[in-house]
């Protein structure tokens with residue numbers, strides 16, 4: 001490809017990009033799912049059965065977001081720079097519920113699995129920013145229903161957000177980058193195949209190690225996100241991709 005053409009880029013990020021900012025991944029040996037069972041904290045049934053336990057899990061993680069001195073790292077910053085400097089569209093789809101891409105300055109950003117910094121009413125859908133702890137006593141400001149406010153997080157069995165917008169972008173992208181995700185969770189794990197089906201997309205995986213779907217990508221760079229992401233961003237801003 002010639003240098004800096006106006007081509008469209010879609011980027012998918014996962015927990016690995018935030019690891020070097022001090023957040024745990026899910027499936028690494030020291031990850032979140034090594035300490036908590038998915039069926040206890042990350043399903044609609046868990047919330048029905050034991051809302052206090054689910055609230056406590058997300059209160060702990062929300063507290064870390066606001067009091068843990070978390071800052072975006074060189075990989076988050078490189079993606080914000082890519083969006084600013086690339087002449088075509090750069091659409092960043094993150095599975096992460098943290099706010100590090102936002103803090104880094106990415107604007108065309110979608111949190112497909114929701115956000116820790118918001119809560120949603122299970123009765124009317126009203127969603128509001130939320131910084132402190134959430135309890136089963138809290139009442140929705142829109143419909144006044146008690147006990148139904150929940151973290152604005154997409155749990156297993158629920159539909160990720162704005163799938164139509166994501167699928168449209170994959171259908172039209174020229175470069176698909178997957179960063180710091182293990183490729184275990186669908187539909188995100190299938191985005192590389194969606195991009196490839198458009199017949200023009202170059203696909204690249206940037207991760208600490210090969211993911212579940214590593215063989216589906218045209219190209220790959222393995223190493224810590226803070227190293228491989230800034231290097232790859234500089235490379236495509238200078239030379240485009242093969």
Ligand code: BJW
Nearest residue numbers: 014015016025026027095156157180181182185186208225
């Ligand atoms: C580094 C690094 C460093 C480390 N630098 N890299 C059977 C078959 C197929 C599908 C299903 C099935 N049964 C059920 C399903 C569907 C289900 C699913 O996929 N289940 C699988 C487990 C099989 N999916 C769903 O239910 C989703 N909804 C859905 O499918 O709706 C129906 C639908 C139909 C049609 C179209 C569309 C939709 C919802 C999924 C919700 C996921 N929610 C979670 C938790 C909530 C958020 C929270 O609490 O924080 O989201 S699960 C968890 O996994 C979280 C993450 O976003 C998600 C992905 O994890 P991620 O980011 O990949 O993290 P890890 O830990 O897995 O990987 C980290 C990677 O980083 C590793 O590779 C490391 O090596 C690397 N790394 N350090 C670079 N320094």
